[in-house]
Amino acid sequence: MRHILLLLLVLAFGGVLRAQSPDEAWLEGTVVSKTDKTPLVNAFVVLRTADGVDTPFSALTDEKGYFLLKAPTGKYRLAATFVQQTIILRPSLELPAGRLQLGTLPVELTRELEAVVVAGKTPLVRYEGSTLIFGEAAFAKARGGSVLDGLTLIPGLQLEGANKLKLYGLSTLAVYIDGRPQRMSQDEVIALLQGMSVSEIAQVELIREPGVEYSGVTTPILNIKRKTRADEGIKGFTSLVGTYHQLFSEQLSTRVNLNYGRSRSYVSYTLGNKRYRETTTLSSGVVDDLRVDPRVSHQVGLGTDLTLGKGHSLGVQFLGNYADERLRFSQGMSNRIKWSNLYATLFHTFRETTAEGSRGSSDLRRDQGAMDVATKDDNRFARIALDFAHRLSSIFTLYAGAEVSRVAVDSRLTSRADELMLREWNIEGYTKLGFRLSKVSGFVGLRIAGEDRKGSLGSGLGDFFRSGTELLTSASLRYAPARDHELSLTHSSSYTRPSYRDLLGYTSVASAAFLRKGNSELRTAYRRGLSLNYTYMRAAQLELSYTDTEDPIVEAIPPMYGGGITLRRYNLDYSRTLRALLVLPLPLVSQKKFSWLALTILAAQRQWDAGHIEMTDYSAALNTQFVQHRHSFSLPSDWTVDLGVTYYSGVLYELYRIQRQWWIDASVSKRMGNLRATLSARDPFNTNIARGSYNPEVNGLAFERNWHSPRLELTISYSWGKKSVKAQDTRVRYDDLKRLTTGASEGMNTPAQ
Known part of the structure; x- marks a missing residue:
């Protein structure tokens, strides 16, 4: 590992000392709206020949409207495409060797868009190492539909069953929105995505190898970034989903966006009534026929983003869920599960620094029918985080962050008088150095995660304690030998701590055929990966x-006693x-x-x-x-x-x-x-x-x-509301800043919509 990090640093600093080609030029500038001086985000900037023909030398503007591109010296025209409008930024431009700074480029946007015809092509996807970034054009076929409709257009991404987003059929995805994880069950995540209009998407990042800035997440991440520019007025989205899966299920979602002046707000509500069936037949002759009939759920969300100035914003979001689920089995048994969750987050951004505080709680109750046994889990969660990004030069960008989180779990079982509990503190910090040269780019990163974990497993089972530190490293090196080719080498590492439910030393009925038992000896699993990618x-x-x-956590069937089947977690x-x-x-x-x-x-x-x-x-x-x-x-x-x-x-x-x-x-x-x-x-x-x-x-x-x-499903979506164009200042987040010097790639293209 030390050799990989050392090699990357040597390559990076070696590139800085390398002499620049005499016929090589760099062009940079910032594109803003002429009316209110707000940045134009994701504008497609391209150099044209003196005759007006597009060249391959292009770039996308970042969240500040900034672009940086490289081209041979010579005479050009400079143009930009934004919101289906083509604007000539410079009708004549002499590009000398070295670096040319154009400063701020104000443009006048046309408000009547229907008559605009764009003959060019819009990029669908671009790569940053092992991360795929899909722009708005990638979801054009889902216009009028939900975010979930748009996500299923991503190559290799599919919805398995009713609630699992999987990549290439191999990995379950973690869903983030604007860089924040969605702390809810898979059913609630899918309901949230079905209730959001695809028109809210600015871009989607498919992060197949999460870096050190993602708190040791082990699965690929789907980071959905909402538009930071919004239409003035009130707009709404309503969807109705009907599903036949041996039984009928329904879901109704409504989301209203209110954008006025410098504020951008929304309120949403989803009502679900879900039913389905699955059957497991064992060679022993036992048949476990499980029916979820019904699962009634309510989901309420609201949030506000307020722009205080250029690069200065304040936001708050709330999300609440409640579900009442009844599980029915062929043996005449039934379980009832009630689950509620409330999550709130407050974030403040000033230039390249973002502070975020969040607090959540969830309550889970299981009633096991005729057995008159019930369990109740009370979970509390709090987190404070600070993230920072700083451009050291045109080549290097430094990222750093720290967070402190507190978890408290109290679990009760009616058959016992004692209470089981978990108390956990986590203190983590990371730093990452990114670099970009003409053909070589990448980053090196380090994360330190310290934990202090203690809990009680109940009478006769004792307590457990764990206090330690995990060291996680990540690195990526990308090389573009030619225009349409790129090689990348990525190293990643992560860890998975055993959940408290897996540690609990008692048995709870999860179905009619299987018993689940805790294992207090579970250890943390560590994952290290290396990938070589060619695009x-x-x-x-x-x-x-x-x-x-190392020490992966798996589910196994231990030796059976008394004819029953018990499931338990173990470390390999x-x-x-x-x-x-x-x-x-x-x-x-x-x-x-x-x-x-x-x-x-x-x-x-x-x-x-x-x-x-x-x-x-x-x-x-x-x-x-x-x-x-x-x-x-x-x-x-x-x-x-x-x-x-x-x-x-x-x-x-x-x-x-x-x-x-x-x-x-x-x-x-x-x-x-x-x-x-x-x-x-x-x-x-x-x-x-x-x-x-x-x-x-x-x-x-x-x-x-x-x-x-x-499984047959009919979805009807309807979008309504005012559609006048209004530019707003953008909210800069640390996870967006890594695109400061990212050039546009033609990639897989489609005619502009």
Whole structure:
């Protein structure tokens, strides 16, 4: 690890000392609105020849309207495209060797946009190492729909089941909005995304290898950035979702945005009534038929962003959820779960510094029907964080931050008189140095996480204590040997602490067939990864990656006593994977009224696991393949059609071997002005049945899980409200500042909408 960090630093500082080519020029400036001097964010700035022909020398403006691009010396025209308008910034420009600063470039925006015709192309995606950044054009086919409709257009991202966003069928995604994690269940996250209009998206970052600034998150992150420019007045979005999945479910969402002067506010409400069924059949003859009937949920959100000045803003957001869920089993048993959550955050930004404070609470109650047993968990959470970014030069940018968080959990079981509890303090800090040269860029980062954790597991089980420090490193080196080619090498590390529920030393009924038992001996798992990525035209990619997880936390079936099946968490010694990933998007047709995109994703993985379960040695190795092929059509009269098939071979999921699976999915959408209707189907032939076994060499326990597809869903969305254009000052956040010197890449393109 020390050698990798040292190599990156040597490359970075070596690049600074390198002499600049005599025919090489750098051009920088800031594009703002002429009327109110606010920055134009994500404006596409391009150099043209003296005859007006576009060149490949271009850049996107950042959150301050700043751009930086490199080109050969010579005579050019400078133009920009913003909100479907093309503006000539300089009709004649002499570009000498060295650095040319144009300063502030005010532009006059036209308010009548309907008559504007743009003949150019808009970038769909660009890369920053292993991070993919999708602009507004990537979600054009979802116009009039929800944020969730737009996200499912991202290549390789799909909604499995009803509530799991997965990447390449391999990794579950963590969802962030404006750089903040959404601290709620997967059902509530999906409901939130279905209730937001896709028109609110400025861009989406798919962070496949989270760095040190993300608190040791182990899964890929989907960071949704809302627009910092908004239309003046009141605008609303309403969606109605009806789902048939053996049973009927409904969801109604409404969101109202109020933008006036320097304030940007919203209020939202979602009502859900969800029902579904799944069946697990064991080789022992036990059938666990689970019905969620019903799950009634309420979700309320509100927030306000207030611009105090240029680069100076204040914001507050609240989100509350309540769910009442009844689980019914074939054996006549039933559980009832009541869950409530309230989360609030206050943030203040001044130039490159952001301070944030958040507080949350959740209460979970489980009633186990005729057994007259109930558990109740009270959770409290508080966090204070400070993040900072500073441009040291045109090459180097420094990022730093610190946070303090407090977690308190109190758990009660009616069958015991004692109370179980957890108290946890976390103090963390990070620093990251980013650099960008003509063809080489990257960063090195370090995070230190200290914890003080103690808790009580109840009578006879004692207490547990843990106090320690984790050291996490990350680094990335990117090299662009030619215009459409880029190589990147990324190192990442993260950790996963055992949840308090996994530590608890008592058994709680989770279904009619399985008992869940705690394990107070669980240790923190550490993951380290290295990936080599090659991209062509910022669209096709080939990636080779290796991950090594120490003490991974897995679920296993310990030796069975009394005929019951018990599930318990354990630590293995290690889990290692070697993976090759190939993504091939192919635009077959790209016309104004008709487009056809084919996408193929291929993945091959070798996995090695080893460890001990109770007194038994465990060792396994398995090869896995994953294939997904999709066709997306944009048709005249605002019709869109998507067809896809997904296949993966036998996989090793923790300690369970699952046989090969495949399914198809399809959707058709029609937009009629402000109204959009989508009909989608997943697995219409019920082929996606998980068949597998656990430890067949010892217990020989086989299982079959049926999700009772097909799943049919009808979504109707309606957008309403005032649509006059009004520019507003932007809110600068530390996680946006890394784009200060990012140039635009043509990438996979589409005709501008």
